[in-house]
Amino acid sequence: MSNVPADLRYTKDHEWIRVAADGTATIGITDHAQAALGDVTFIDLPKTGKTFATGAVFGAVESVKAASDLYSPVACEILEANGALNDTPDLVNREPYGGAWMIKVKVTNPAELAGLLDAAGYAATL
Amino acid sequence: MSETPARTPLHALHVELGARLVPFAGWEMPVQYTGIIEEHQAVRKAAGLFDVSHMGEARVRGRDAAAFLDRIMTNDMASIRPGMARYTVMCQPDGGCVDDLIVYRFSETEFLICLNASNAAKDIAWMRSLIGPFKVEVLDECAAWAQLALQGPLAERILGLATSLPLGTIKRFGFAVGEVAGASGCVVSRTGYTGSAGFEIYLPAASATQVARTLLELGKPHGLVPAGLGARDSLRLEANYPLYGHEISERISPIQAGLGWTVKFGKDEFVGREALRRQAEGGPASSVILFSLDDRRIARPGAPVYVGDILVGEVLSGTHSPTLNKPIGTALIAAGFAGSGELTVDIRGNRLPLRIAVEPFVK
Numbered sequence: 001m002s003n004v005p006a007d008l009r010y011t012k013d014h015e016w017i018r019v020a021a022d023g024t025a026t027i028g029i030t031d032h033a034q035a036a037l038g039d040v041t042f043i044d045l046p047k048t049g050k051t052f053a054t055g056a057v058f059g060a061v062e063s064v065k066a067a068s069d070l071y072s073p074v075a076c077e078i079l080e081a082n083g084a085l086n087d088t089p090d091l092v093n094r095e096p097y098g099g100a101w102m103i104k105v106k107v108t109n110p111a112e113l114a115g116l117l118d119a120a121g122y123a124a125t126l
Numbered sequence: 127m128s129e130t131p132a133r134t135p136l137h138a139l140h141v142e143l144g145a146r147l148v149p150f151a152g153w154e155m156p157v158q159y160t161g162i163i164e165e166h167q168a169v170r171k172a173a174g175l176f177d178v179s180h181m182g183e184a185r186v187r188g189r190d191a192a193a194f195l196d197r198i199m200t201n202d203m204a205s206i207r208p209g210m211a212r213y214t215v216m217c218q219p220d221g222g223c224v225d226d227l228i229v230y231r232f233s234e235t236e237f238l239i240c241l242n243a244s245n246a247a248k249d250i251a252w253m254r255s256l257i258g259p260f261k262v263e264v265l266d267e268c269a270a271w272a273q274l275a276l277q278g279p280l281a282e283r284i285l286g287l288a289t290s291l292p293l294g295t296i297k298r299f300g301f302a303v304g305e306v307a308g309a310s311g312c313v314v315s316r317t318g319y320t321g322s323a324g325f326e327i328y329l330p331a332a333s334a335t336q337v338a339r340t341l342l343e344l345g346k347p348h349g350l351v352p353a354g355l356g357a358r359d360s361l362r363l364e365a366n367y368p369l370y371g372h373e374i375s376e377r378i379s380p381i382q383a384g385l386g387w388t389v390k391f392g393k394d395e396f397v398g399r400e401a402l403r404r405q406a407e408g409g410p411a412s413s414v415i416l417f418s419l420d421d422r423r424i425a426r427p428g429a430p431v432y433v434g435d436i437l438v439g440e441v442l443s444g445t446h447s448p449t450l451n452k453p454i455g456t457a458l459i460a461a462g463f464a465g466s467g468e469l470t471v472d473i474r475g476n477r478l479p480l481r482i483a484v485e486p487f488v489k
Binding site for chain 2: 038039041042044060062064065066067089093
């Protein structure tokens with residue numbers, strides 16, 4: 001079974017989101033997603049300052065098997081993309097909730113966060 | 127395909143080995159066990175064992191078997207010596223490919239043909255429709271055979287632990303019939319679809335699990351791993367071997383696919399000859415190229431290829447090459463542009479230059 005940490009929020013598209021007290025959030029893909037993709041070879045991430053609407057494609061993950069779009073869980077502005085993934089994309093397979101975070105963002109409308117799945121809700125979709 | 131996928135005789139073993147099973151060509155097949163890249167590297171450095179039992183088999187026999195095959199295949203069939211095999215294409219009258227196949231000759235009058243899984247039923251019906259006056263019969267033996275591919279530089283050493291067949295005397299595209307891991311009636315050929323050394327083993331379906339288990343056990347100390355269709359695809363693409371439905375198809379002829387060496391215009395009339403001759407002499411409307419990208423993004427099938435703003439083709443296959451650590455692929459490019467140094471592929475809005483390869487990435 002895949003790992004679904006209790007302290008994160010999730011989307012049905014297999015992104016996780018970790019919300020900080022200052023209104024910023026960190027976003028990545030779940031253990032289930034990395035396992036389904038297989039060996040990850042590249043992650044296309046956006047530049048700092050770009051803004052995305054809820055559900056918009058903010059990037060893509062390439063594995064040997066397929067390319068999968070990444071969807072913004074909430075409306076947000078990019079504060080930072082994880083540069084480490086350029087050189088070590090396979091971090092996504094090894095540390096999906098840790099070293100392989102993908103973007104840090106400013107959440108445009110914090111009220112949106114309440115609409116995300118909690119761990120039990122996400123686990124129920126798997 | 128809407129029906130329930132078929133299962134090979136090794137299905138239970140795949141589940142036990144933790145394979146990820148996916149539908150492929152009407153079959154439920156292992157795409158990977160531990161990881162595509164790891165399995166790929168194992169085949170290049172040691173050995174991998176693939177279940178390719180989804181492939182079909184047809185026996186063609188009778189007084190006119192060789193003449194019949196020469197009529198329906200592009201390559202020369204009559205000159206195959208018993209105990210040898212040959213790669214060929216079977217074409218439509220318009221030159222499009224019905225399938226690409228390997229033909230094994232057992233005797234003057236008896237051949238076994240390996241068919242692609244997705245085409246097996248079509249191929250057998252096609253062959254039977256062309257029998258006409260030939261004294262020959264086409265037998266469907268798809269259910270009778272399982273197939274294993276043991277591929278990699280250590281394949282011969284590992285297979286030698288499981289059989290007393292004189293493997294060293296089997297030439298490339300040669301084969302021998304005998305016992306492997308206690309199963310009699312196995313056909314062992316020095317062929318493969320990976321670009322590494324190795325063998326393909328045709329074996330009675332009922333013996334498949336026993337043989338696969340024995341090979342995995344004997345090979346484990348030498349680095350043998352079970353390998354799935356994911357690695358099979360990246361291995362074959364590095365070696366520039368065509369995959370039916372991608373580099374060759376009913377709309378892509380062997381001349382377009384760079385398989386002109388399999389088309390023997392010097393032999394008597396064969397299906398597709400006129401159309402193929404016109405393409406060979408006048409140049410086909412489009413042709414297949416092999417490429418790599420100096421990038422990390424993979425160009426997937428269907429990705430459009432441009433010269434400047436002119437759409438000149440599309441990607442047919444694309445994957446990550448573990449050997450090059452780069453994306454590689456094939457594309458169908460319109461005549462006049464296939465040698466262009468200015469080809470670019472569009473991947474999610476990024477225009478990336480295609481670097482044309484003049485040779486396979488592994489040989």
